[in-house]
Structure formats: structure tokens, C-alpha cells
Amino acid sequence: MARHHLTIGMFTDTYLPQTNGVVSSLLASADALRRRGHRVIIVAPGLGEVDEAHPDVFYLRSASFPFYPEFRMAFPLPAKLVANLPRVPFNVIHAHSFFFIGCLGAYLARVRNVPLAYTYHTRFVDYAHYLPVHQRVTKTQAVWISREFCNHCDRVITPTTDVERLLRSYGVEKAIDIIPTGIDLATFAGDGEVPRTIAALQGHPILLSVGRIAKEKNLDFLADAFAHLVTRRPDARLVMVGDGPYRSELEQRCVSLGCRELVSFVGDLPQQQLGGYYSNADCFVFSSKTETQGLVLLEAMAHGLPAVAVDCAVTREVLRSAAGTLTDDDPHAFADAVELFLREAPAQREARRQAARTAATPYSSDALAVVxxxxxxxxAGSFAVAR
Known part of the structure; x- marks a missing residue:
């Protein structure tokens, strides 16, 4: 049967130049779908002069969220763009959040009478501490809006079975499709180049952490585990790629633990520059327990970088076979696991690298774009029949 080319609207409240799992997921899906001949129109918050010029990326004016400056609040401006959106011939609308732009997408789906899909990317209850009100109230509200928004969609997508179970516990009744976020290795240009930060640490075992530096990422735990490790492996070094609202607190914790000189804070990097870090580190370390998938784990594995991660439902689903090790939520246990990695013979380490690459293969963005x-x-077919 001939494949129909679709016009897909992706509506998101987070976009470039931000670097996070939602942005990576959206870009990987959009690029893979465009390679398959579909038109993907992205509606996102704009930052003005730094916005990427792309004919199919529409920007709404936005301002920083007062209690979390990295998050943007969009407004229905420019008015001409908002007025013209209902005329765009979308075949399907895919919301990637349930904030203003996500809700705009949901509204347009009803106006255009097309199906609305929604991917639940974020465990919003774990972000309640950013609001200056009692967390019990905000967590209850996060559960309520998650349930209500999902139940008003035509298709709900989660990246893992754990998140599917979470939404069911919230009372989501709609059918849920489990489609992981894919990874596109073509975006990691320059894998053969050794970044200067890594080159300066040659001769040392290098642990790598990639991601937003935020309280909910459990990075105090990682600092504690690293401090334990260096009492036995003083030659070990930790490289942290990413930035966020908790960076100054984390740096101060490293100072108090006596390991600040052994930790390199690189800051945010575009995805194109991450390949050199993944390819030249010795072990990926992952302490978060609030992920819906843990995309950076897959990126590390795709580059042949084995991982040590805290055991939780999501890491258990992603990190399988000899690609890595899961540990208890205990800094000593985590440090022990990393030390075992660093003591492995070269042949065993190479076997782990190959196992990591193999485990990441099913997560190709092109393969998942077909799904x-x-x-x-x-x-779209079900929607047409229902009409």
C-alpha cells in the first residue's frame, strides 16, 4: 500500500537552545519523520534573536518562568501567527507538553477535527519543588492535569512501561502506546575528535555524566559516590556535561566533600559535540530516578560506553545485559560498582562496549519513526471513521 505523506504539527513548551530530553526526543522524531517524506511543523517558544531560522518552526513569544528560569512561558503572540495556525492543513497534532503551547495544539486539533497525540515526557510531580507553594498541593494538581489532559487526547504515548503504569495509577483511561525515544547517531558529529576537557585528563579513568544539573536528578548522590570512589581510586576523574539551577549547590557540595578539583563542570553543549565525550570516557554514571526513559543512557550505550546506574524501573528497562550495572540507591554500592568497572581487563571492557552498542540498536530513530x-x-484512519 502506498505511504501517505502527512503534515504533522508538533507543539512543545521547551525547545532549542535548551538541551533536555524533551528537546532531543522531539528533534530526533521530527528529523526521522522528515526523512520519510512527511512535513513536520514545530510550534515552540521563541527567544528572539537566537531562534533557529527554519521554514517549519513557528515561534511564539515567551518569557522565563519566574521560579525556573530555564522553562519558557509562551504567549499568543505574534497574533498573525496564532490566527493563521488554524489554516495549516494538519493531518495530526502531537503535543509534547500540556502547558500553553501544548494546550494550543489540543485546541487546534479540535478546531481542525484531526487526531491529537500526546507524549508524556516528564514526571511532573518530581518538579513540584520549583513552585513556592506546598508541594502536596502541586503534586496533586500535577496528577490531576496529567490525567485530564491524557484522557482528552486520542492517542497517548509513553517511552517505557513504567510510565504507562504511572499514568494508569493516575486514572488515565485512554489506550497507551509505548514508543521509546529514538537516537540518531548522525547528529553526533565529530565522534573521532577528543574534546579538550577529556584530552587534559588522559591517563586518568574518566567517568562521564550528561544532563541537566537539577535537584531532582539525584546529583548529590553522585557527588557522594564519587567522593567514596576517590578514596580508593584517587586517579579517577568525573566530567559533568550540562548546566542547570542546581549547579552552584552541586559545586559547593563537591568542595565540602574534598573532591572539587577532580570534577570538571563543562556546562551545556549542543548535541553535535557530545559524541567526543561519549566515545572517549571510560564509564557513564547515571544517578537520576525521575526519568521517563533516560535518553542519555541510550546515547552513551550507542557510543559503546557502558554505564553504572541507580536501580529503578526505568533504568532496569533500558540498561540490560552486559551493557552496564544497576546498583542500590547507596553511594558506597555505586562507588563499588564503578571501581569494579575500572578494574576490568581490556578484553572484558571491550565486550561490555560491544554489548552496549548492541543493546542500543533497537532504539534507532529511523526504526522508531516507522512505529x-x-x-x-x-x-487518522480511526478519526475519519468516527466522523
Whole structure:
């Protein structure tokens, strides 16, 4: 049967130049779907002069969220763009958040009478501490809006079975499709180049952490584990790629632990520059327990970098076979696991690297785009029959 080319609207409240899992997921899906001949229009918050010029990326004016400056609050401006959006011939609309732009996408889906898909990327209850009100109230509200928004969509997508179970516990009744976020190795240009930070540490075992530096990422735990490790492996070094609202507190914790000189804080990097870090580190370390998938784990594995991660439902689902090790939520246990990694013979280490690459293979963005495309086609077909 001939494949129909679709016009897909992706509506998101977080976008470039921010670097996080939602942005990476959206870009990987959009690029893979475009390679398959579909038109993907992205509606996102704009930052003005730094916005990427792309004919199919529409920017709404935005301002920083008062209690979390990295998050942007969008407004229905420019008015001409908002007025013209209902005329865009979308075949399906895919919301990637349930804030203003996500809700705009949901509204347009009803106006255009097309199916609405929604990917639940974030455990919002774990972000309640950013609001200056009692967390019990905000967590209850996060559960309520998650349930209500999902139940008003035509298709709900989660990246793992753990998140599917979470939404069911919230009372989500709609059918849920489990489609992991894919990774596109073509975006990691310059894998053969050794970054200067890594080059300066040659001769030392290098642990790598990639991601937003935020309280909910459990990075105090990682600092504690690293401090334990260096009492036995004083030659070990930790490289942290990323930035965020908790960076100054984390740096101060490293100072208090006596390991600040052994930790390199690189800051945010575009995805194109991450390949050199993944390819030249010795072990990926991952302490977060609030992820919906843990995309950076997959990126590390795809580059042949084995990982040590805190055991939770999501890491258990992603980190399988000899690609890495799961540990208890205990800094001593985590440090022990990393030390065992660093003591492995070269042949065993190479076997782990190959196992990591193999485990990441099913997560190709092109392969998963086929699954997402079929979901869109099925949703559009069901919607047409229902009309």
C-alpha cells in the first residue's frame, strides 16, 4: 500500500537552545519523520534573536518562568501567527507538553477535527519543588492535569512501561502506546575528535555524566559516590556535561566533600559535540530516578560506553545485559560498582562496549519513526471513521 505523506504539527513548551530530553526526543522524531517524506511543523517558544531560522518552526513569544528560569512561558503572540495556525492543513497534532503551547495544539486539533497525540515526557510531580507553594498541593494538581489532559487526547504515548503504569495509577483511561525515544547517531558529529576537557585528563579513568544539573536528578548522590570512589581510586576523574539551577549547590557540595578539583563542570553543549565525550570516557554514571526513559543512557550505550546506574524501573528497562550495572540507591554500592568497572581487563571492557552498542540498536530513530508514523496513520484512519 502506498505511504501517505502527512503534515504533522508538533507543539512543545521547551525547545532549542535548551538541551533536555524533551528537546532531543522531539528533534530526533521530527528529523526521522522528515526523512520519510512527511512535513513536520514545530510550534515552540521563541527567544528572539537566537531562534533557529527554519521554514517549519513557528515561534511564539515567551518569557522565563519566574521560579525556573530555564522553562519558557509562551504567549499568543505574534497574533498573525496564532490566527493563521488554524489554516495549516494538519493531518495530526502531537503535543509534547500540556502547558500553553501544548494546550494550543489540543485546541487546534479540535478546531481542525484531526487526531491529537500526546507524549508524556516528564514526571511532573518530581518538579513540584520549583513552585513556592506546598508541594502536596502541586503534586496533586500535577496528577490531576496529567490525567485530564491524557484522557482528552486520542492517542497517548509513553517511552517505557513504567510510565504507562504511572499514568494508569493516575486514572488515565485512554489506550497507551509505548514508543521509546529514538537516537540518531548522525547528529553526533565529530565522534573521532577528543574534546579538550577529556584530552587534559588522559591517563586518568574518566567517568562521564550528561544532563541537566537539577535537584531532582539525584546529583548529590553522585557527588557522594564519587567522593567514596576517590578514596580508593584517587586517579579517577568525573566530567559533568550540562548546566542547570542546581549547579552552584552541586559545586559547593563537591568542595565540602574534598573532591572539587577532580570534577570538571563543562556546562551545556549542543548535541553535535557530545559524541567526543561519549566515545572517549571510560564509564557513564547515571544517578537520576525521575526519568521517563533516560535518553542519555541510550546515547552513551550507542557510543559503546557502558554505564553504572541507580536501580529503578526505568533504568532496569533500558540498561540490560552486559551493557552496564544497576546498583542500590547507596553511594558506597555505586562507588563499588564503578571501581569494579575500572578494574576490568581490556578484553572484558571491550565486550561490555560491544554489548552496549548492541543493546542500543533497537532504539534507532529511523526504526522508531516507522512505529510513530503507523500510529499517526491509524489515528487518522480511526478519526475519519468516527466522523
Amino acid at each position: 510513530l508514523e503507523q500510529l499517526y496513520v491509524d489515528a
